[in-house]
Amino acid sequence: MSTKVATAAPSREFDNVVHPLRRPGRWVSTVVILFLLVAFVQAIATNKNIDFPTIGEFMFHERILSGVRLTLIITVISMAAAAILAVIIASMRMSGNPVLVAVAAIYVWAFRGTPLLVQIVIWGYFGLIFDKITVGIPFTDIVFWQADTNTLLTALVAGIIALTLNEAAYSSEIVRSGMLSVDEGQREAAASLGMSPRYCFMRILLPQAMRVIIPPMGNQLISMIKNTSLLSLIAVLELYTQATQISAQNLRQVELLIVVSIWYLAIVSVLSVPQHYLERYFGRGSTKNQPQTLMEKAREYTGAIQVQRAHKRKRKGN
Amino acid sequence: MGDQVLNQVLDDTSLVRLRGVRKRFGPLEVLKGIDMDVREGEVTCLLGPSGSGKSTLLRCINHLESINGGKIYVDGELVGYREKNGELYEMHPRAVAKQRRKIGMVFQRFNLFPHKTSIENIMEAPVGVARRSRSDVRREAFELLEKVGLSEWANHYPAQLSGGQQQRIAIARALAMKPKIMLFDEPTSALDPELVGDVLEVMRDLAQAGTTMVVVTHEIGFARSAADTVVFMDDGVVVESGSPGDVFDHPQNDRTRGFLDSVL
Numbered sequence: 001m002s003t004k005v006a007t008a009a010p011s012r013e014f015d016n017v018v019h020p021l022r023r024p025g026r027w028v029s030t031v032v033i034l035f036l037l038v039a040f041v042q043a044i045a046t047n048k049n050i051d052f053p054t055i056g057e058f059m060f061h062e063r064i065l066s067g068v069r070l071t072l073i074i075t076v077i078s079m080a081a082a083a084i085l086a087v088i089i090a091s092m093r094m095s096g097n098p099v100l101v102a103v104a105a106i107y108v109w110a111f112r113g114t115p116l117l118v119q120i121v122i123w124g125y126f127g128l129i130f131d132k133i134t135v136g137i138p139f140t141d142i143v144f145w146q147a148d149t150n151t152l153l154t155a156l157v158a159g160i161i162a163l164t165l166n167e168a169a170y171s172s173e174i175v176r177s178g179m180l181s182v183d184e185g186q187r188e189a190a191a192s193l194g195m196s197p198r199y200c201f202m203r204i205l206l207p208q209a210m211r212v213i214i215p216p217m218g219n220q221l222i223s224m225i226k227n228t229s230l231l232s233l234i235a236v237l238e239l240y241t242q243a244t245q246i247s248a249q250n251l252r253q254v255e256l257l258i259v260v261s262i263w264y265l266a267i268v269s270v271l272s273v274p275q276h277y278l279e280r281y282f283g284r285g286s287t288k289n290q291p292q293t294l295m296e297k298a299r300e301y302t303g304a305i306q307v308q309r310a311h312k313r314k315r316k317g318n
Numbered sequence: 319m320g321d322q323v324l325n326q327v328l329d330d331t332s333l334v335r336l337r338g339v340r341k342r343f344g345p346l347e348v349l350k351g352i353d354m355d356v357r358e359g360e361v362t363c364l365l366g367p368s369g370s371g372k373s374t375l376l377r378c379i380n381h382l383e384s385i386n387g388g389k390i391y392v393d394g395e396l397v398g399y400r401e402k403n404g405e406l407y408e409m410h411p412r413a414v415a416k417q418r419r420k421i422g423m424v425f426q427r428f429n430l431f432p433h434k435t436s437i438e439n440i441m442e443a444p445v446g447v448a449r450r451s452r453s454d455v456r457r458e459a460f461e462l463l464e465k466v467g468l469s470e471w472a473n474h475y476p477a478q479l480s481g482g483q484q485q486r487i488a489i490a491r492a493l494a495m496k497p498k499i500m501l502f503d504e505p506t507s508a509l510d511p512e513l514v515g516d517v518l519e520v521m522r523d524l525a526q527a528g529t530t531m532v533v534v535t536h537e538i539g540f541a542r543s544a545a546d547t548v549v550f551m552d553d554g555v556v557v558e559s560g561s562p563g564d565v566f567d568h569p570q571n572d573r574t575r576g577f578l579d580s581v582l
Contacts, residue, residue: 188382189429189488193443193495194419196412203446207433285432285475 012307054255058246059262067242068263074156074228074238075267078163079221085164086171091201093176104172111169117230119166123158124234159231167224174216178209210282218275222268229264239263333358333393333499333530334379340387341374348374350554351388356499356547359528363541363562366551367577372534375551376501379532380421381414393420393498419448422492426504428484430476436463436487437472440494448495455494462490466520482513486520493524500524502533538581542566550574 044050058064092104111119122129127149136143153161182205190200229240240260247256334356341349348371356362364372377383379390381398390397398414399406409417430439440459444450463469466486476484485505492500502521506514518540525531525544535541541548542562549559550571558571569575 183429185425185427185429186431189423189425189431191382191415192380192418192421192423192425192501193491194415194417194447195443196415196447199446203442204431208431211433282433285434285477 015307015311017311049254050258051252051255054250054252055258058243058252058256058259061246063242063246064239064259064263067237067239068267070156070237071225071228071239072267074160074163074231074236075221075225078160078167078228079224081160081164082167082171082224083217085168086175087206089168089172090175090179093172094179108169108172111166116162116166116227117233120159120162120230121233123153123162124155126153126158155231155234155236159228159234159236163224163227163231167220171217171220174213174220175209178211178213179205181212182208207282211279211286214275214278214282218272221271221275225267225271226264229260332356334532335391336375336379336388337390338388339375339378339385339390341371341378341383342386348554349378349385352551352554352556354549354556354559356530356532358498358530360546361525361529361531361533361544362547362549363545364532364534364549364551365536365538365541365577366557369553370551371554372551373503376423376503376532376534379499379501380418380423382423392417415447419443419495420498422495422497422500424485424488424492424500424502424505426507428476428481428488428508430484430488430491432476435473435475436468436479436490439476439487440491443491444494459490459494462493463487465493465523466490467516480513481509482516485509485517489517489520489524499530499532502531502535504534504536506535506537536581538566538578550577552577 089104089107092100093108095101131149133147133149133152134143135145186204186208187200190204195204228236228238231238232241232244235241243256243260247253332355334354336352336354339349339352339354340347352371352375354362354375364375366372374383378385379392379397381390384398389399395417397417398409400409401407431442434442437456437459440462441452441455444455444458445452460469460472463472466489468483468486468490471479471483471487476487479487489500489505505521506517509517514537518537521531521533521540522544533541533545545562547559548562548565550557550565550569550573552573558565558569558574565574566578569578
């Protein structure tokens, strides 16, 4: 296919041999940064207040690993639920139905306008506000189903609900801005082909909006991962809670905070990889050439280095 | 009423009937009572200076714009409204969508779906909206690609195509719904001059094959050779209409004459 032709590396045989610009600033800054780095490492490594064996001991400790697992579970569930809710709220906001528009606007206003921490605690104490959860007909005695709030709404469930609802408020605005970025002509073209507004939304507008939505959503995902640590306030046994409970016993606060930080960094790094591929998928058709995968980028980079070396050899040979 | 008198005067068997169509944008009246008929198999070209309302008129025919007065019938059906006991009722968007399946449209800016390849652009509506079998639609889509001379570009995205190629894909996409009528809104105005010919050639083929078309255009040459009827509009009214020979060679109205002098 000719797309392949377009991406194939062209021959560099007849390229000009150009002496690259000297950049002394780079060398100076490299030396300065290296010096600072060595000083920092030395300050940490020779610090008597940090017990490195403790970090090693707890890095893969059973309780830490179970905390990591729960943090991941909470993040994935909340983020997925929030994304779906965000699309619903955004489409309500843009529906043109005045009631739905108002509901969506008030929702976003309320959940963005109060601190996440407060929302988490409110959900954690939900049983104090409503001691029973009832499904029935309001203002009558008819009850179909009833349960005790505290058995139904465990700390974990309360935490997931709090994170989801808060995240949905932010994400709905991201989805809305993504939808607004799609050209009006797309809606008209879809309409002229007999597509209903809903079909147009799902098949034409949303997939195009995704290209704009994914990068800020990646940001939100990273926030979400770190915000799960706030659930320690309502005693959800996620990563940070586990670490604080361990350090309450062994008084190794700093070491466990380092363990926790390393784990959060690791989780964030791993979850950035799917974002790259999502961007690539939803970016299809947006440029003349398909965006490269990470591997393709790496290959092209090493290819360029090889060409430079070949040039050098040629010059030396002459 | 006046409408009824008009109905009797004008041809009732036409595929598209416009009766006293009025359209306002805020305080600005852009269509001031348009009567027009398009018979099956005929090509009608709408000409006129910019701002004369010809694009708006075209967009009213498939209800992309709602009208403020008058009535539009396509294939015997009132567009955008239900009529009951002499009263007009707004149609549900889904019902409007169903009406639009009969009316293909080609836009000045192509408006292809950028996240879909050429073939996917063509197949989307017949498969997803008209619920026809994917394999049948696929076969027809390739026939359409051949018709517009782009068989080799089936798997390219719009961004990989030239403007002229994109517009031909857009024509194929509209034809894939097997519409009763095709509307063209300045289909060559956004194209580089050397790409205009390919698009006009496709349109000429369609006209010769008996497709009913309404074309807003500045291409006088195309109008002269392909149109059965030329309608000259200015300032929201039809100034003059007739066969290309009559309108171009013996314009009756000063405004038509002035416009033709300025473009020819």
